[in-house]
Amino acid sequence: MPEHAPATPPRPDDLSRFRTQPVSFMRRSGRLNPRQQRAWDADDGRYLLEVPRHIARTSVDPAHVLDVAATYGRSAPLVVEIGSGQGEAVVAAAAAAPERDFLAVEVYTPGLAQTVLRAAQRDLGNLRLLQANAAEVLATTLPPASVDELWVFFPDPWHKARHHKRRLVTPEFVGLAARVLAPGGTWRLATDWAHYADQMRAVVEADDRFAPVARDDGVVARFDGRVRTSFENKAHDAGRTITDLAYRRR
Template identity: 50%
Template sequence: MTEDDARSSAPSRRTIRSFVIRGGRATAAQQRALDDLWPRYGVEFNGQPLDLDQLFGRRAPRMLEIGFGAGEALLAFAEKHPELDCIGVEVHKPGVGHLLLGAYTAGLQNLRVICHDAVEVLQQQLPPGSLQLIHIFFPDPWHKKRHHKRRLIQPEFVELLAQSLAVGGTLRLATDWEHYAMHMREVIDASPSFANEAPDTGFVARNEERPVTRFERRGHRLGHGVWDLSYRRIAATPSA
């Protein structure tokens, strides 16, 4: 392989990320969880496709939550659905530590955590069609216009979601920023891989499986609305 061939076959370098690493430090308990519980629940990113049956020790339907924050919604979902294997992706280590503590306390066997950029996880680590459900709750809205390019929900990212989600699977999203809600709807409605499950209004009622987190309660106190969206993964119609 020539040097030019190697360059052309390498994954393209991302120059715009949807997140920044915050400077907050983990508490002592969270750091202990990161040190002691990561071997039990953590999955290192190595750029290679995961064998999910081997990872969980069984074959089962799988769900993914991207950007789980402190992990409240993911922990509640994994506890309620022991029949599903749950994967959480988050870049902020204090939140990861918080989730690990909750998973250990609850004795969960069906949860694994990846502390890495979700784009690269979807590109390189999750096999095509391996998920039945994806949750993206309250991603950073990047509300200033000059920062809109940083928003997670963009056409290219939506197609990465479609790649990992099995046909018939579900994509659920929520945001408390109306402009971002409309952006989400516009971008995902335009994808041939997804069908909006509320085609008339574009938005659905809050799914009861999404708990009202501390973040959302704070938004309610500030008078923020919340917009939920749900999409079904469909087989894209071939171009004529």
């Protein structure tokens, strides 16, 4: 069921129905396999950030602002991945760049649990995970100009025209990205759907706070800091072309 659907009175564990705007994700089964469950139970705040919640399970109290330096115990360039899925990309990137800090923002519990497992296997100290709706994290949780790189890789395409309002990358979202990215910071996006790539380009390039990194239209060569996730592999198997985009915050 869509997270914003107005319906019968919510159950106490289903406050998500109080959302008034469409969101880019559906409620899905949060079932964990035994290994994921053990990793989740053992985490005790090492990777999963504990934040005050608001109108939904995946909503952060808008009054809560993350103390980034305190969170990582140092000041370092911060990379934020939105919709980190199973964590393949962010864990590999955090392991490859110990001099940077990484924040993975994801709503899907099994994906986060799998990311905790992967991070713990590598004993990463520069990665944290936040279970939250990314739009809210960018709007209020992260301090302005606190992010060095923002990554949005393979966001859900929401194919049907009547679902396009659920797409993550909208003019409003571009404004939120502009809020958190530091001047000179980079916004990287990738999608395997040509029509979503067109939408991304249209909305980002219409905002004069962003400039294409390489060409007039933001299209760049494949970002080699992004390992191929199983999700991307499926797109290749299906014969879809991947578009990488990169923009600089002016």
